[in-house]
Amino acid sequence: MKILVTDDSRVMRQIVIRTLRQAGYDDHDIVQAEDGAQCLAMVGSESPDLVLSDWNMPNMSGIECLEALRASGSQVKFGFVTSEGSPEMREKAANAGALFLIAKPFNEDTFKDALDGVIS
């Protein structure tokens, strides 16, 4: 499957991709976006099976991107990987249609817990 990793930090995108591999999800195509706006465009052009997105980004935040995706009719699987994991944000993410929210810092076990059943 194809996974779109979205984060304005290149370092964090690299860590997310590394953690995916460490968690055993190493047989998938990975594409990257730098913010919500690019993610929104790439869901259209790349047709990923799953989006892993930061929340707090310039241009368009992750939650704005998810809301725009759902408003446009896209039902792409979407999960957050973010430095903030408050109950309010988890609720907001779930209400917008996110499958999960992984709070940073994370490790491969955190990824497995969130992604088992989501990634085939």
Add this chain to the structure above:
Amino acid sequence: MSTPISELLDAETVQSIADEVWPTLVGDGEAFVPLPVAPPAEAVSAWVDIRGPWNGSVVLTCAPATAAALTESVLMTRPPTVVDDEDVKDALGELANVLGGNIKSVLPGESRLGLPQIGSAPPTGSLDDVCRVAGQWRGQFLTITVQGAAVAPHAERIEEKPL
């Protein structure tokens, strides 16, 4: 005036957050050790702002060489690969971002986190509005400072902060 950070957060909480962040982000077996060492002649800071019932910043400060070493550790680079300035800004900013996000989550009420910034640390507010853990990483100076804003931001500026 809002409640100072010294009444909202203690050094032990900051340390416990660092204890989670270091092994997962900086690397296996890595730790931020809360034993102060002499400050370097030159320092660089990365920080994120928190806006909400409490206003201020979470600031990470170390020597430029320590910032570069942290970046190499975060990226797991091995010689001859070298990290460039953009990598260092990015990695140090992400460390401050993850520390800041976790510190924000233990503060009361709903707050917003700004995007990471790099440079000279922002000025601190009143002296009782500071929670600082002076410590070291691999024997080098490193501090985590949670400090109140020097001037309370206007309400309209809060609206400008992206989520």
